Amino acid sequence: MRIGAHVDSTDPLGEAAARGAETVQFFLTDPQAWKDPEPRADADAVLAADVDVYIHAPYRINVATLNNRIRIPSRKLLLTHAQGAAALGAKGLIVHGGHVGSGEDVAVGFDNWRKTFEYGAKAGGFPTPILIENTAGGDNACARRFDALARLWEAIGDYEVGFCLDTCHAFAAGEDLLDAVDRIKAITGRIDLIHANGSKDPFDSGRDRHDNLGAGTIDPELIVAVVRAAGAPVVVETPGGVEGQGADIEFLRDRVGR
Numbered sequence: 001m002r003i004g005a006h007v008d009s010t011d012p013l014g015e016a017a018a019r020g021a022e023t024v025q026f027f028l029t030d031p032q033a034w035k036d037p038e039p040r041a042d043a044d045a046v047l048a049a050d051v052d053v054y055i056h057a058p059y060r061i062n063v064a065t066l067n068n069r070i071r072i073p074s075r076k077l078l079l080t081h082a083q084g085a086a087a088l089g090a091k092g093l094i095v096h097g098g099h100v101g102s103g104e105d106v107a108v109g110f111d112n113w114r115k116t117f118e119y120g121a122k123a124g125g126f127p128t129p130i131l132i133e134n135t136a137g138g139d140n141a142c143a144r145r146f147d148a149l150a151r152l153w154e155a156i157g158d159y160e161v162g163f164c165l166d167t168c169h170a171f172a173a174g175e176d177l178l179d180a181v182d183r184i185k186a187i188t189g190r191i192d193l194i195h196a197n198g199s200k201d202p203f204d205s206g207r208d209r210h211d212n213l214g215a216g217t218i219d220p221e222l223i224v225a226v227v228r229a230a231g232a233p234v235v236v237e238t239p240g241g242v243e244g245q246g247a248d249i250e251f252l253r254d255r256v257g258r
């Protein structure tokens with residue numbers, strides 16, 4: 001099982017080596033900005049490295065929203081980041097499920113997701129697999145609770161779409177981790193990546209604050225059980241830099257095998 005971490009984008013290969021990581025995830029731009037990625041000087045090295053690369057899309061992206069001034073640029077940004085990710089041989093571009101505004105119909109959000117993949121298909125297809133990630137909070141989210149996820153997949157399941165399960169987000173969303181993998185696979189048929197994170201907040205808090213695996217409110221053995229059941233590559237998005245993430249990677253390797 002390939003295990004690694006979300007790291008700073010300046011020197012992802014150096015960060016991966018420092019942590020003994022086999023997978024590495026990073027942003028191509030400031031995650032709070034509306035920016036297309038620039039070509040990277042380390043592209044050849046990243047392509048050649050024996051590290052599986054995942055790119056996280058900017059947080060600004062919300063392809064579900066009814067607001068066209070957000071939705072249209074979100075689609076475009078998803079495509080340009082998928083192109084930037086492809087230039088690095090990335091195995092996936094992770095993007096949050098998004099949401100509609102309060103009082104708005106989430107069914108429109110699911111259809112906006114469908115239109116996003118229609119847009120991608122017209123552009124020749126997203127050149128990196130899009131992995132939709134479950135989110136922690138909000139009552140109008142497309143991928144917080146798994147009943148919403150089922151409706152999302154009804155809308156987009158005909159396209160080639162992957163899924164990224166974040167343990168902190170599922171726990172904070174109020175979804176039981178014990179059988180989460182089975183319930184998700186029944187909906188999506190696949191889990192492409194696990195974000196193995198502890199949570200600083202209680203079950204069903206709706207809050208998105210990651211913690212290390214031995215710390216926080218989630219029983220770490222439950223996170224191990226999710227990783228085992230999913231059988232997918234793992235990225236920890238936990239605090240503590242080289243030391244904290246390195247310990248989380250070791251913790252998982254000790255339990256799920258190397």
Ligand SMILES: [Zn+2]
Binds near residue numbers: 133195
């Ligand atoms: Zn995550």
